[in-house]
Amino acid sequence: MAALNATGTGQKIHNFNGFETRTPFLIGVAGGTASGKSTVCRKIMEKLGQDSIDHRQRQVVCVSQDSFYKELTDEEKILANKGLFNFDHPDAFDNDLIYKTLKEILNEKVVNVPVYDFRKNSRKKDEVMTIYPADVVLLEGILVFYFPKIRDLFHMKLFVDTDPDTRLSRREWLNAENKRLFRRIIFLLTKRILNRSDMPSIHTQLRKTELFWAGLVVRMPEKHLPKCIFLGELRTGAYSHGGQKKSYKDTLKVVLKDCNIDPNTWETLAQNCPAQRSAVTKGVARYDQHRILTAQNKHATKKYADVIIPRGADNEVAIDLIVQTIRDLLQSHSRFQIQGISHDRRIARSRHYSDSQVTRPH
Ligand SMILES: Nc1ncnc2c1ncn2[C@@H]1O[C@H](COP(=O)(O)OP(=O)(O)O)[C@@H](O)[C@H]1O
Ligand SMILES: Nc1ccn([C@@H]2O[C@H](COP(=O)(O)O)[C@@H](O)[C@H]2O)c(=O)n1
Numbered sequence: 001m002a003a004l005n006a007t008g009t010g011q012k013i014h015n016f017n018g019f020e021t022r023t024p025f026l027i028g029v030a031g032g033t034a035s036g037k038s039t040v041c042r043k044i045m046e047k048l049g050q051d052s053i054d055h056r057q058r059q060v061v062c063v064s065q066d067s068f069y070k071e072l073t074d075e076e077k078i079l080a081n082k083g084l085f086n087f088d089h090p091d092a093f094d095n096d097l098i099y100k101t102l103k104e105i106l107n108e109k110v111v112n113v114p115v116y117d118f119r120k121n122s123r124k125k126d127e128v129m130t131i132y133p134a135d136v137v138l139l140e141g142i143l144v145f146y147f148p149k150i151r152d153l154f155h156m157k158l159f160v161d162t163d164p165d166t167r168l169s170r171r172e173w174l175n176a177e178n179k180r181l182f183r184r185i186i187f188l189l190t191k192r193i194l195n196r197s198d199m200p201s202i203h204t205q206l207r208k209t210e211l212f213w214a215g216l217v218v219r220m221p222e223k224h225l226p227k228c229i230f231l232g233e234l235r236t237g238a239y240s241h242g243g244q245k246k247s248y249k250d251t252l253k254v255v256l257k258d259c260n261i262d263p264n265t266w267e268t269l270a271q272n273c274p275a276q277r278s279a280v281t282k283g284v285a286r287y288d289q290h291r292i293l294t295a296q297n298k299h300a301t302k303k304y305a306d307v308i309i310p311r312g313a314d315n316e317v318a319i320d321l322i323v324q325t326i327r328d329l330l331q332s333h334s335r336f337q338i339q340g341i342s343h344d345r346r347i348a349r350s351r352h353y354s355d356s357q358v359t360r361p362h
Pocket of ligand 2: 032033034035066069086087088117118120121122141142
């Protein structure tokens with residue numbers, strides 16, 4: 001499957017399934033949330049004996065797309081805390097940084113990738129993960145095949161295909177008192193139920209309710225308490241006591257934009273109940289349509305995979321085949337071999353390394 005040509009310059013070129021590539025060999029691992037992407041990658045690393053090697057010396061390294069979640073704006077943070085931010089959308093990731101990082105990895109550069117804190121929906125301050133040049137680099141994530149520019153960088157594409165009910169029923173999740181996992185369970189559960197009953201997503205329903213409620217507040221007589229609280233703040237952009245700045249105004253603005261309604265003319269529109277109802281109904285339908293299309297595109301990325309791994313990490317046969325392919329790739333180098341047979345590479349590599357790494361790849 002994998003062959004090697006020696007060039008006049010001593011550079012090694014793989015010939016893998018008909019196309020030539022220099023090391024490192026880039027493998028994309030996609031699949032739904034909790035399908036077992038990380039577990040499959042961990043197993044691959046273990047079977048290749050890479051997990052026990054110092055991270056600066058590894059021939060195979062694994063990076064997660066999760067490291068590239070974008071920093072949220074203040075408005076988005078408020079939405080995220082309410083469970084209204086869609087972390088499963090391709091634009092939730094810093095795709096330019098993913099592309100730049102992969103290009104640097106392909107050029108055998110030492111790269112630093114952010115470390116993501118799911119509890120804070122934010123990158124960890126002052127912490128990065130240093131990826132040292134390796135021969136095989138795995139990038140795992142829910143949407144690594146979504147954008148053609150990134151997808152085209154992979155030499156091999158794997159898709160971990162675990163059915164949604166299994167993903168949902170992973171028992172460890174239920175024991176974990178962890179906000180992120182809890183959110184994922186709720187997300188998968190509601191998605192399953194809503195898909196089966198052909199109802200709009202929870203994101204869409206929440207947006208619809210929020211906009212109808214916001215319209216009602218606009219039409220209330222001036223002295224009514226909800227109007228004083230919400231629209232007082234909306235008009236002046238004031239701080240709420242002990243709360244975040246302009247929270248109502250900002251979240252409403254994001255929801256209006258999602259539904260293609262102009263926030264500047266919203267109050268005028270909301271004074272006219274039938275007009276507001278019609279605009280909200282249309283806007284929400286458009287939002288839901290867009291959400292469905294994105295979800296379909298996301299799901300459709302499976303078609304780009306070279307290898308589909310049913311049952312995820314339980315599929316030892318598939319994992320062994322992938323491991324053997326990587327072994328073949330590594331062993332086709334004359335200077336070094338996997339599992340410590342040769343040390344030439346470590347010596348040759350040592351001049352690249354700096355001691356600046358803060359954390360290690362998993
Ligand atoms: N084959 C499996 N059997 C049982 N539990 C699994 C299996 N694969 C993964 N898990 C568990 O399911 C959860 C999600 O797996 P993970 O590999 O993190 O998925 P992903 O990276 O796709 O989100 C983890 O708690 C993991 O231990
Ligand atoms: N702040 C965040 C960011 C992402 N998520 C969810 O995590 C899932 C991706 O994780 P994988 O382990 O499956 O790669 C994805 O479904 C996001 O919705 C989150 O909950 N909070």
